[in-house]
Amino acid sequence: MIAIDPDEPGGPEVLRPVVRPVPKPGPGEYLIKVAAAGINRPDVIQRLGHYPPPAGAPRILGLELSGTIVEAGLDADPSRVGQTVCALVPGGAYAEYCCAPSGQCLPVPAGLTMIEAAALPETLFTVWSNLFDTAQVTEGNVILVHGGTSGIGTMAISLGRLFGLTVIVTCGSEQKCARALEIGAAHAINYKTHDFVEEVKRITDGRGVNAVLDMVAGSYVARNLQCLADGGRHVTIAVQGGTKAEIDMVPVMTRRLTLTGSTLRARSTAFKAHIADTLLHRVWRHLIEGRLRPIIDTTFPLSDAAKAHARMDAGEHVGKIVLCIA
Template sequence: MHAITIPTPGGPDALVWAEVPDPVPGGGEVLIEVAATAVNRADLMQRQGLYDPPPGASPLPGLECSGRIAALGPGVSGWAVGDEVCALLAGGGYAEKAVVPVGQLLPVPDGLDVVTAAALPEVTATVWSNVFMLAHLRPGETLLVHGGGSGIGTMAVQLAKAVGARVAVTAGGAEKLERCRELGADILIDYREQDFVEELAKVTGGAGADVILDIVGAKYLARNVDALAVNGRLAVIGLQGGRKAELDLGKLLSKRAAVMATALRSRPLAEKSAIVAAVREHVWPLVSGGRVRPVVDRVMPLRDAAEAHRVVEASTHVGKVLLTTG
């Protein structure tokens, strides 16, 4: 098969289209003939040599894919060759074929085509596991989403609104903010021109956010704590603004607040399977019913992965950038 490889870490041109051996499904695994994959920030970090795959995972980039089942490994039941599926991966999505543990497999939701389904696994698993399973966002609470125009951001807005929460977003520029408003965001903050702590305080009467989903990390840590409500929960899932910062524990104590940080890719198989099962139970009906939808900025050939990485690095997109094998 052909795949995007990374012979030497570096810029987008480090991504090389090459012929590699076909993967073979082992016990409890499924082989997928890939229709599409998606570009995630983790792929950019891996390309730069900053984010190695977990032990035993494919060295190829790609944390999700969609396609059709080509073969079942020993011990797999409940699925059949030819089923249209999408999957959460630890690596290997940038290829014509991929192997995935059966617990990380999802059916393509009703009403969605197999290519568009590639936009779902990583964002739904990330948002559901952090905002709902970890931070326990409840109806009537306020969620602040940093990077509201990203794939994760656009999904977080929709899922939070679906459960009856109020949603604030930060994004750069009027166009991205308007897209967030169309998805249901109630509070729009342009981080280039506005201070999100001040703006959030104005519209919440000084209460702040009950839950914050943060992709920035160190640069926003102190201000995120300032923006938290009493009993607030900060979930850090990215380090785009660095990894080291000072934390005022006194403010956390006074607010009875919590700071949590998680990564999805390196979690044990059992944990990822539990997250995927929760996504299928809670999120898939919303997608099939049309209340939640993947936001796709553009679809490009897998061979053009380098250009797709440039698009994501420039942050000119809204939602997901997909790569197709066809």
């Protein structure tokens, strides 16, 4: 099969198509003929050599896909062979075939293209597990999401709107702020021209937000805490601004703030299967009935994976970049 499996770290130019063996599904896995694969920031970090795959995961890039089940491994339901699915995988999606744990395979919702389906798993699993489970947001809450026009940001806006949240986002340009508002954000702050801490205080009449979904870390953490309401939750899911932060712990204690974070890729298949089941029961009907759609920025053929990563590196995209494979 053709796959994107660079031999050395580097820029987008290292992403060249190569020939690799078709994988065999292990116990509880399906072999999927891949139709499309979503591109995510962790793929870029892996390409640069800073995010090695978990033990046992393929070295081939790619954490989400859509396609058709063509073979069932031991203990996987053989009746699903032939079903079109989207799946969260620990690696291997940038290829013509990929294996996926059965519990992480969800049916492609009626009405969605395979390109749209491939853009769902990573963002849906991440946003649901971190905002709705970890941060425990509920209808009527106000949240702050950094990177409002990223794949994660656009999904947080869309899910938040569906579940009765007021979503405030930060973006790096007026054009991106305008697009975030079109997608459904209640407020969009240009962090290059405005102090987002002061803007959040203004928007919330000084009350602050119930939760912050943080992809920056570094110096943003202390500023994010100033945005939280009493009892607020701060969830870090990426460290694009640095791995270390200096904060004043007194407000954390006196205002009962919660600081936490997570990574998804190395979590157990049982944990991910639980999220998949929750999404199937809580979110899938919104996809089927047309109330939820992933925002697609651009698509590229698998052979142009380097161009796809160059677009992500440029930071001009809104929503998901997707590789078309079949």
